[in-house]
Amino acid sequence: MNVVVNGEERVLPAGATVADLLTELGLPSAGIAVAVNGEVVGRARHASTVLPDEALVEVLTAVQGG
Amino acid sequence: MDDPLVIADREYSSRLITGTGGASNLAVLERALVASGTELTTVSIRRVDVEGGTGVLDLLKRLGIDPLPNTAGCRTAAEAVLTARLAREALGTDWVKLEVVADDRTLLPDPVELLEAARTLVADGFTVLPYTNDDPVLALRLEEAGCAAVMPLGSPIGTGLGIRNPHNIELIVARAGVPVVLDAGIGTASDAALAMELGCAAVLLATSVTRAADPEKMAAAMRHAVAGGRLARAAGRVPQRFWAQASSPPR
Numbered sequence: 001m002n003v004v005v006n007g008e009e010r011v012l013p014a015g016a017t018v019a020d021l022l023t024e025l026g027l028p029s030a031g032i033a034v035a036v037n038g039e040v041v042g043r044a045r046h047a048s049t050v051l052p053d054e055a056l057v058e059v060l061t062a063v064q065g066g
Numbered sequence: 067m068d069d070p071l072v073i074a075d076r077e078y079s080s081r082l083i084t085g086t087g088g089a090s091n092l093a094v095l096e097r098a099l100v101a102s103g104t105e106l107t108t109v110s111i112r113r114v115d116v117e118g119g120t121g122v123l124d125l126l127k128r129l130g131i132d133p134l135p136n137t138a139g140c141r142t143a144a145e146a147v148l149t150a151r152l153a154r155e156a157l158g159t160d161w162v163k164l165e166v167v168a169d170d171r172t173l174l175p176d177p178v179e180l181l182e183a184a185r186t187l188v189a190d191g192f193t194v195l196p197y198t199n200d201d202p203v204l205a206l207r208l209e210e211a212g213c214a215a216v217m218p219l220g221s222p223i224g225t226g227l228g229i230r231n232p233h234n235i236e237l238i239v240a241r242a243g244v245p246v247v248l249d250a251g252i253g254t255a256s257d258a259a260l261a262m263e264l265g266c267a268a269v270l271l272a273t274s275v276t277r278a279a280d281p282e283k284m285a286a287a288m289r290h291a292v293a294g295g296r297l298a299r300a301a302g303r304v305p306q307r308f309w310a311q312a313s314s315p316p317r
Contacts, residue, residue, distance in 0.1 A: 006113040025114075031123055032114060033156035040151045058113065060152050062123050064086040064095070065110025066136040066163060066272060 001053040012051065019046040021057065032061045069296070071268050073245050074161075074193045074214040076132075078105045081262070082292045083134070083247065085272025089281065092121050098275050099129055102285035108134045108163055108272070111153045123157070134195070136163040141176070143183035150187055162187065163217070163270075164196040173223040177204050181211060188212035197249050200230075202237040209244050216242060217249035217270060220261065224273045226253030229260055239265035255284075255291035262295025263303070 001014050005021065012021065018034055018041050034041045035058040041049050051057065070077040084104040089095035099107065109122055126133050135153030140146040143166060150162040166183055168176040175198050187194050193214045198204055200218040208216050218238055221227035228251060229235060239246050248261035249270040258269045269292050278284035 006115075027114060031156060033111070033152035033154075035148065035152060038148065040148070040155050042155060058152075060111050061114045061156055062109040062133060062135060062153070063112045064089060064122050065112070066085040066087055066108030066134075066138050066165075 001051070003051055003053075003055045003057055005057045006059055014053075016051050017047055018049045018051065018057075021051065022046065022059070025059065027059065032059055034059055071245065073195070073267075080105045080289075080292075081268040081296060082258075082289055083107065083268055083270040084275065084285075085270070086122055086276075087138075087272050088276035090276075092125055094281055095122075095276065096125055096129070098281040098285040099125075099131060100285075101282045101289065102275065103289045104131060106132045106134050108136045108270070109157075110136055110138045111149050111156065132161075133157055133159065134161055134163050135159065136197075137165045137183075138167075140166050140183075141168070141179070142166065143179045143186065146179070146183040147186050147190075150183075150192060151190070154192070160191055161193045162195065164194050164213075175199050175219075177201070180204075181207055184208055184211045184213055195247070200234040200238070202234060202241065205238045205246075206241060209242060213244065215245040215247050215267075217247040219250040220248055220257065221251030223250045225251055226274055227251050228253050228257040229264070232260065232264055235261070235264045235266065252288075255287040258288050258291040259295035259298070262292055263298050265299055268292070 029043050036055050071081045080103045082102055082104050083106045084102050085108045137146040137149040146166045166176050166179040167173045184194050184196050195215045196208050196213050197217050205216045220229035245267035247268045247270050248266045252258050252271040252274045261269050275281050275285045
């Protein structure tokens with residue numbers, strides 16, 4: 001299936017979860033936040049949340065600013 | 067703690083809140099943060115890797131400084147609310163510096179969107195510190211909405227124009243039941259001292275330190291200016307007079 005992660009298209013196996021995506025991206029689950037189709041997916045739900053086809057995923061963290 | 071800054075359920079001994087934006091690298095930022103004496107520092111929420119990763123959270127943790135996520139870059143209440151929720155998830159804090167700006171040239175707060183976002187976030191359990199215009203009426207509205215502080219600008223973000231309407235800041239201070247934090251526009255130490263003399267509880271600044279020729283030295287200057295201004299406010303200044311008044315006794 002196809003998803004868009006931070007504006008870039010990616011192909012993932014059907015049934016992939018948020019946790020699977022983070023593993024593939026080489027990201028830790030601490031210090032980041034994930035939104036799928038505009039809704040925050042909390043850390044406790046990363047492993048159980050299956051990404052829908054064509055999902056718009058944002059993976060964010062804190063940077064210098066303000 | 068002597069004369070602490072109290073916001074919501076937290077106490078800080080420093081009345082200088084800093085930003086992290088604009089520093090050329092983390093080593094420069096670290097020296098400036100240490101010299102400033104700050105205990106609360108803003109960070110922005112962005113896509114991972116967009117700006118080359120982040121060591122800024124690790125740095126703040128090592129220095130014992132609380133991160134204050136902001137919603138910089140948001141134009142609507144909906145964007146700001148989502149960003150605040152993402153920040154809470156990423157950083158594990160329900161404190162947020164709420165910014166909803168109207169356009170890129172002025173970066174002035176959009177009061178309508180700001181107030182709506184503040185109400186939503188307060189209802190969602192956030193401790194909301196809104197960056198607002200120097201508008202005494204809007205400041206009251208934000209306080210009524212449940213904000214833990216109000217943070218009026220001295221002048222637009224990054225301009226270094228200082229406090230353009232000191233009387234409005236005094237009006238905000240005179241009626242506020244929550245801490246007033248002068249946020250944005252500080253150019254140099256005298257601006258920070260003036261903010262405190264006007265009765266602000268704290269000063270939030272970034273550019274004036276991070277883009278100074280010597281950020282570490284300017285951070286120290288700001289630390290002293292905030293402390294000095296606070297003392298002057300408490301001391302009670304002499305009235306201004308039109309004519310001279312001799313300070314030596316007549317013989």
